[in-house]
Amino acid sequence: MSGIGRARGVWLPVTVWAVTRAVVLLCVLRVLVLPGPDVTTDVSVIYQGWSGILKTGTFPLADVTWQYPPAAALAILSPGLLPFLDYAPAFFTLILVTDAAALALFLRAGRRAGHRPAGAWVWIAGVALLGPTAYARYDLMVVAVAAAALFAAARRPRVAGALVAFGALLKVWPVLLLTGAAVRGRRARTLWWSAAGTAAGLALLFAAAAPGAWAFLTFQRDRGTEVESLGALVFHVARQYGWDGQVLLHYGSLEFLGPGVPFVSTLALTLSLAAVGWLFLWRVRARESGPATLCDAAFTATLLFTTTSRVISPQYMLWLVGLAAVCVTVRASRQALPAVLVLLATGVTLLEFPVWFADVVASDPRGVALLVVRNGLLVAASLLACRRLWVATRGSGPGRTEPVGVVGARRPVGETTTAAGRLTRPAPQAPAGGPAASGR
Numbered sequence: 340m341s342g343i344g345r346a347r348g349v350w351l352p353v354t355v356w357a358v359t360r361a362v363v364l365l366c367v368l369r370v371l372v373l374p375g376p377d378v379t380t381d382v383s384v385i386y387q388g389w390s391g392i393l394k395t396g397t398f399p400l401a402d403v404t405w406q407y408p409p410a411a412a413l414a415i416l417s418p419g420l421l422p423f424l425d426y427a428p429a430f431f432t433l434i435l436v437t438d439a440a441a442l443a444l445f446l447r448a449g450r451r452a453g454h455r456p457a458g459a460w461v462w463i464a465g466v467a468l469l470g471p472t473a474y475a476r477y478d479l480m481v482v483a484v485a486a487a488a489l490f491a492a493a494r495r496p497r498v499a500g501a502l503v504a505f506g507a508l509l510k511v512w513p514v515l516l517l518t519g520a521a522v523r524g525r526r527a528r529t530l531w532w533s534a535a536g537t538a539a540g541l542a543l544l545f546a547a548a549a550p551g552a553w554a555f556l557t558f559q560r561d562r563g564t565e566v567e568s569l570g571a572l573v574f575h576v577a578r579q580y581g582w583d584g585q586v587l588l589h590y591g592s593l594e595f596l597g598p599g600v601p602f603v604s605t606l607a608l609t610l611s612l613a614a615v616g617w618l619f620l621w622r623v624r625a626r627e628s629g630p631a632t633l634c635d636a637a638f639t640a641t642l643l644f645t646t647t648s649r650v651i652s653p654q655y656m657l658w659l660v661g662l663a664a665v666c667v668t669v670r671a672s673r674q675a676l677p678a679v680l681v682l683l684a685t686g687v688t689l690l691e692f693p694v695w696f697a698d699v700v701a702s703d704p705r706g707v708a709l710l711v712v713r714n715g716l717l718v719a720a721s722l723l724a725c726r727r728l729w730v731a732t733r734g735s736g737p738g739r740t741e742p743v744g745v746v747g748a749r750r751p752v753g754e755t756t757t758a759a760g761r762l763t764r765p766a767p768q769a770p771a772g773g774p775a776a777s778g779r
Contacts, residue, residue: 348456352459355463360438362467363470365430371472374694378692379471380583382427383427386428390426392543392570393412393416396549397549397550397553398549405590408509410505410509410546413509437480438482438483441486441661444483445462445486445664449668454668455670456669458664458666458669462661462664464682468686468688469653469654469660469685470693471693473665480509481510481512481513482662483661484502484509485503485506485513485658486661488503490668492520496530499533500548504534504541508538508542515637517531517635518618518637518640519628519632519641521628524563545712563589563596563600564567564600564604565603565651566586566592566594566700567644567650567692567715568714571609571710571713572707573599575702575707575710583597586700607647611647613647614643617643621732627731627733628732630669630671631669634662634674635673635674637665638659638674638677638724639663653692656685663678676775677723680717681720684713684717690709691709691713692698712761
């Protein structure tokens with residue numbers, strides 16, 4: 340009967356996944372057409388154009404919209420693995436395969452001790468709620484790598500470190516997966532050295548393989564305040580009172596340009612630096628680490644940097660969905676409510692892009708209201724995630740358990756680690772009945 344129960348536990352999420360992904364595929368293939376702009380042009384026009392440049396042996400040096408680390412070239416060139424399909428259908432097919440692999444990863448992890456299958460449902464729902472945008476960007480590939488890294492950390496820290504490095508060279512943000520990683524212990528050293536060594540090796544490889552591997556750093560630095568970001572709400576409201584700025588396509592996205600924009604962009608960067616400061620303070624004050632510390636810290640850090648970013652593109656929600664799904668999979672995680680808020684924000688994101696994106700660009704009441712709700716949910720999720728991470732790792736004093744460390748780290752019952760990182764074991768206890776009983 341247990342085998343039948345497990346089979347049912349797999350087939351139901353797989354069935355729901357198949358139905359929802361069929362709808363998403365129909366949308367990106369333009370069989371079903373949602374209102375608003377065509378979200379697939381990034382693939383059929385921009386990605387395909389970059390692919391042609393990359394095949395010549397150079398990165399898109401003259402295109403300021405190329406704002407990605409060098410390993411992104413692998414994702415852009417990947418449709419070439421399916422030469423019997425045109426570029427866009429091949430890309431969507433590979434995203435579908437990656438999506439299926441991620442689902443299998445969540446289902447498998449959900450069967451481990453200390454885990455649960457709920458994370459698979461978060462993944463199924465989150466990707467579906469984002470709609471066609473989830474399949475029309477390469478971010479889903481990055482999220483799959485990040486989730487695999489977090490799940491591998493407990494048993495295979497060397498693999499986890501390599502995956503973190505590869506993910507960071509795909510789209511930078513996976514470096515935040517190391518936010519909660521320990522700095523002491525054999526597993527911790529293995530994780531850090533693997534991440535650093537893989538990153539260095541890949542960086543040198545890409546720099547030697549083609550010119551312009553790091554041009555994206557300048558392009559990313561010069562971005563402004565995108566119309567969907569938290570800071571953009573200032574200008575959406577200011578437009579109602581005669582602000583004379585405008586919305587223009589700038590560095591690959593629609594951004595506000597005009598009086599006050601540099602100040603708000605600087606303020607957003609300041610908030611991101613404040614997030615760094617809070618995370619540093621948390622690391623210093625943290626006393627306890629558990630099986631969910633690594634994923635909870637990664638989720639919280641990514642939430643903070645997404646919410647305070649000058650740009651909150653719709654596909655960024657995939658990052659949060661994937662990390663939320665990992666947290667929900669680990670029973671010890673306390674991030675269930677922030678994960679629910681992220682799912683709600685993802686559903687609102689589908690409404691603001693692409694459905695009513697014209698209202699957002701025009702700062703119409705409906706568009707502004709959607710942004711207030713979506714960004715408000717992200718702010719609430721960020722604050723709640725910070726609070727829960729802080730409480731979960733504070734403990735009742737030094738020396739309770741191991742320092743903030745690798746998710747799923749195991750230790751014999753009764754062992755503790757002091758604040759200095761030394762392992763201690765409890766003193767032997769006499770059996771019940773006292774010394775006379777032990778002499779029998």
